[in-house]
Amino acid sequence: MIRWGIAMAVVAACVGYLVYSASGGSSEYYLTVSELRAHSPTTGDVRVAGVVQDDVQRSDGGLHLRFTEKDGTASMLVDYSGTVPDIFRPGITVVADGRLGADGVFHARALLAKCPSRFSTTPYTS
Amino acid sequence: MILAFLGSGALLAGLVLAAFSALLSFWAGYAENGVMIQVGRRAFYATAAMILVAGVLLETALLTHDFSLAYVAEHSDLSTPIALVAAAFYGGQEGSLLYWTLILGILGSASLLASARIGLRLAAYSAGIMAAILTFFLVVLVLVASPFDVLQITPPDGLGLNPVLRDGGMLIHPPVVLAGFASFAIPFSFAAAALLAGRSDAAWIAHTRRFALVAWGLQSAGLVLGMWWAYHVLGWGGYWGWDPVENVAFMPWLATTAYLHSSQVQERRGRLRGWNFGLVMLAFLLVVFGTFIVRSGIVPSVHTFAVSAIGPWFFGFLGVCLLFSVGLLAFRAGDLKSHAEPAPAVSREGAFTLQNLLLIGVIVVVFWGTMLPLVSGMLGQQRVVGPTYYERAAGPLFAALLALMAAGPLVPWRHAGAPLWRSLRWPAGAFAFLLAALLVAGVRSLPALLGLSLALAVAATVVYEYARAAGRWRLAGGGWSRALALVMRRRRHYGAYLAHLGLAMLVLGLAASHFWQQEKDVTLLPGEQVAVAGYTLTYAGVQNRELADHSELVAAMSLGGQSLEPARATYAGLGGQSLTHVAISSSPIADVYVVLAGTNGDGSASFRIFVNPLVSWIWAGGAIIILGVLLGNAGERRVGVAPVAARVRSPVGAS
Numbered sequence: 001m002i003r004w005g006i007a008m009a010v011v012a013a014c015v016g017y018l019v020y021s022a023s024g025g026s027s028e029y030y031l032t033v034s035e036l037r038a039h040s041p042t043t044g045d046v047r048v049a050g051v052v053q054d055d056v057q058r059s060d061g062g063l064h065l066r067f068t069e070k071d072g073t074a075s076m077l078v079d080y081s082g083t084v085p086d087i088f089r090p091g092i093t094v095v096a097d098g099r100l101g102a103d104g105v106f107h108a109r110a111l112l113a114k115c116p117s118r119f120s121t122t123p124y125t126s
Numbered sequence: 127m128i129l130a131f132l133g134s135g136a137l138l139a140g141l142v143l144a145a146f147s148a149l150l151s152f153w154a155g156y157a158e159n160g161v162m163i164q165v166g167r168r169a170f171y172a173t174a175a176m177i178l179v180a181g182v183l184l185e186t187a188l189l190t191h192d193f194s195l196a197y198v199a200e201h202s203d204l205s206t207p208i209a210l211v212a213a214a215f216y217g218g219q220e221g222s223l224l225y226w227t228l229i230l231g232i233l234g235s236a237s238l239l240a241s242a243r244i245g246l247r248l249a250a251y252s253a254g255i256m257a258a259i260l261t262f263f264l265v266v267l268v269l270v271a272s273p274f275d276v277l278q279i280t281p282p283d284g285l286g287l288n289p290v291l292r293d294g295g296m297l298i299h300p301p302v303v304l305a306g307f308a309s310f311a312i313p314f315s316f317a318a319a320a321l322l323a324g325r326s327d328a329a330w331i332a333h334t335r336r337f338a339l340v341a342w343g344l345q346s347a348g349l350v351l352g353m354w355w356a357y358h359v360l361g362w363g364g365y366w367g368w369d370p371v372e373n374v375a376f377m378p379w380l381a382t383t384a385y386l387h388s389s390q391v392q393e394r395r396g397r398l399r400g401w402n403f404g405l406v407m408l409a410f411l412l413v414v415f416g417t418f419i420v421r422s423g424i425v426p427s428v429h430t431f432a433v434s435a436i437g438p439w440f441f442g443f444l445g446v447c448l449l450f451s452v453g454l455l456a457f458r459a460g461d462l463k464s465h466a467e468p469a470p471a472v473s474r475e476g477a478f479t480l481q482n483l484l485l486i487g488v489i490v491v492v493f494w495g496t497m498l499p500l501v502s503g504m505l506g507q508q509r510v511v512g513p514t515y516y517e518r519a520a521g522p523l524f525a526a527l528l529a530l531m532a533a534g535p536l537v538p539w540r541h542a543g544a545p546l547w548r549s550l551r552w553p554a555g556a557f558a559f560l561l562a563a564l565l566v567a568g569v570r571s572l573p574a575l576l577g578l579s580l581a582l583a584v585a586a587t588v589v590y591e592y593a594r595a596a597g598r599w600r601l602a603g604g605g606w607s608r609a610l611a612l613v614m615r616r617r618r619h620y621g622a623y624l625a626h627l628g629l630a631m632l633v634l635g636l637a638a639s640h641f642w643q644q645e646k647d648v649t650l651l652p653g654e655q656v657a658v659a660g661y662t663l664t665y666a667g668v669q670n671r672e673l674a675d676h677s678e679l680v681a682a683m684s685l686g687g688q689s690l691e692p693a694r695a696t697y698a699g700l701g702g703q704s705l706t707h708v709a710i711s712s713s714p715i716a717d718v719y720v721v722l723a724g725t726n727g728d729g730s731a732s733f734r735i736f737v738n739p740l741v742s743w744i745w746a747g748g749a750i751i752i753l754g755v756l757l758g759n760a761g762e763r764r765v766g767v768a769p770v771a772a773r774v775r776s777p778v779g780a781s
Binding site: 031 | 289360361362479480483484486487490491494495498499502507508509510511512514515516518519520522523647649704705706721723724732734
């Protein structure tokens with residue numbers, strides 16, 4: 001029983017250390033656009049959720065993208081290069097993963113589109 | 127209209143029958159009234175039959191395009207191919223809950239039929255618990271999320287299934303993963319029933335283990351199929367993103383993996399009883415927790431399932447199940463004390479114990495990563511973790527688990543014999559060989575070196591075990607019938623090793639494609655070439671194609687003599703939503719994975735090209751794991767309760 005306890009304590013300590021060290025280094029803030037505006041500048045990457053506006057400009061055969069992301073009150077210009085999620089289009093919610101540049105443009109390194117999943121097609125209103 | 131009426135009626139009848147079965151089974155089990163136990167059991171079968179009727183009615187409504195049902199109108203339309211219309215049964219919230227309930231009814235009935243000999247009270251209590259779980263699901267189906275809700279005005283056509291779901295994978299991944307989720311309720315019911323009945327001996331293990339293995343096999347298949355689907359459909363070149371939806375499917379699998387190993391310690395040595403009960407219950411609680419997380423939308427995920435009214439219901443259900451499980455374990459804590467002598471640290475028991483602790487560690491890592499947004503959101507600004515967190519926190523634990531997988535099967539029960547190093551020379555040799563080869567090849571990444579070398583060591587252990595069996599078989603005179611008899615006599619043993627071999631292959635595929643994936647973005651004019659990791663692709667040109675429910679813009683490429691057709695599909699009926707159709711050229715060495723990003727006015731097209739080494743090994747490994755499960759679970763009727771109990775008793779005091 002004592003040995004069982006020791007083994008448990010050792011594994012628990014290792015897991016605790018791993019979780020602590022890994023989450024310290026790689027966790028990111030998850031913000032809305034207005035929260036990003038209010039937030040003091042951070043050094044690391046952040047994820048910003050907002051709604052894609054109608055001004056989407058594509059270039060480079062669709063691999064480069066510039067658009068405005070907006071929530072209730074604030075908006076920001078997002079610049080992104082890479083494959084664009086299939087469901088990306090004005091009106092959907094996207095999560096841009098990257099950082100706000102000195103030019104005021106948000107440079108996204110990844111773009112996650114919220115999957116309008118099978119469980120949420122627009123219901124009929126009758 | 128009439129279908130909706132009948133369907134609601136069937137669900138309501140099922141609810142009444144399930145509640146009746148639950149109450150009667152508990153009372154009859156307590157009173158040990160054999161006749162009433164039979165009645166309770168029959169009521170359970172009748173519940174399952176009612177759910178089946180409801181399921182058939184919903185499927186009929188879908189196939190006959192009865193758009194008076196809101197569910198049919200929202201998840202299918204006239205242009206969708208008929209196989210996918212049929213699959214819309216589990217393509218939406220309400221239907222997937224009905225499907226889940228149906229699987230629970232069917233598997234529960236099967237488990238009750240198979241449990242005729244496990245003792246009156248135990249069988250009655252397990253029927254009662256399963257009926258209680260069914261009652262919960264039926265309440266949700268009747269009150270909150272009915273698939274039989276009727277629209278006031280019947281539309282001429284439906285909205286159709288989300289294009290992402292219009293794929294062959296839709297026909298197989300969701301039904302398997304939902305069945306996997308549903309099946310964890312069966313071992314949970316048997317564990318809770320055994321605790322209620324005060325039968326904490328190993329008698330329930332033979333029974334619970336079978337259904338735990340069924341759940342584990344279904345969940346393994348569901349996870350691998352999910353990875354396969356994501357890889358073939360989503361077009362990001364990967365298969366696993368540590369998204370909450372994936373995490374919550376992974377955690378019950380981890381807990382059940384732990385149980386399948388630690389239950390052997392109880393069978394062989396009569397130890398870890400309380401721990402085993404805890405693991406079975408944990409797996410089920412994680413399933414309920416996962417359903418709550420996924421369906422309530424409280425954690426940010428790429429998959430936002432509709433934030434629906436069923437969230438609070440599942441939260442309440444989770445609370446009840448948690449209190450019930452913890453209370454039951456505390457109530458029986460006195461009976462669960464082990465009487466057997468502890469084994470030395472270096473023994474099979476020791477290896478299993480360490481493996482269990484490491485698996486729980488992985489669960490903690492994944493759980494924390496999944497819940498961090500919620501916890502940090504409560505304390506202040508919401509934070510999220512990406513794949514880097516999981517790789518860094520769980521990676522070392524996975525490496526330790528692989529090392530245990532390589533060494534553990536060769537360590538004898540109870541104590542380590544002197545010539546341990548002799549049997550370990552095979553995995554150690556394989557490990558050293560691949561490590562040296564990779565170092566010579568210039569690989570310097572420690573995770574890559576360890577991951578691949580340890581996976582090969584695991585495979586070497588399995589091959590060594592099979593080679594020993596082949597040696598015995600040759601000594602015994604050979605022959606096919608004898609080989610079959612030899613394997614079947616120890617099928618659990620060989621099934622388990624086959625699953626180990628499959629996992630080793632899967633890990634090799636995961637590691638190789640993770641560490642050595644190559645990626646290139648390129649824009650090409652017709653006739654131009656691009657080379658990625660030694661593969662040369664030529665772009666031929668673009669053309670348009672009209673299909674039944676969508677049109678496709680195909681940018682054809684040739685790779686050697688092979689033609690690849692990455693495309694973008696546009697679904698007219700859904701506000702012009704477009705979808706990538708990935709083209710993959712697969713070989714055992716590497717996949718060439720081409721995504722069409724877009725086309726330009728001058729006839730050029732932009733592509734993102736991935737070269738993913740050994741990805742096909744992941745799918746092959748998954749298939750081998752399932753074969754192992756089938757072998758390990760194949761017709762185990764001769765291993766009854768009595769020999770198991772006897773085996774537990776004998777070693778006590780003998781060691």
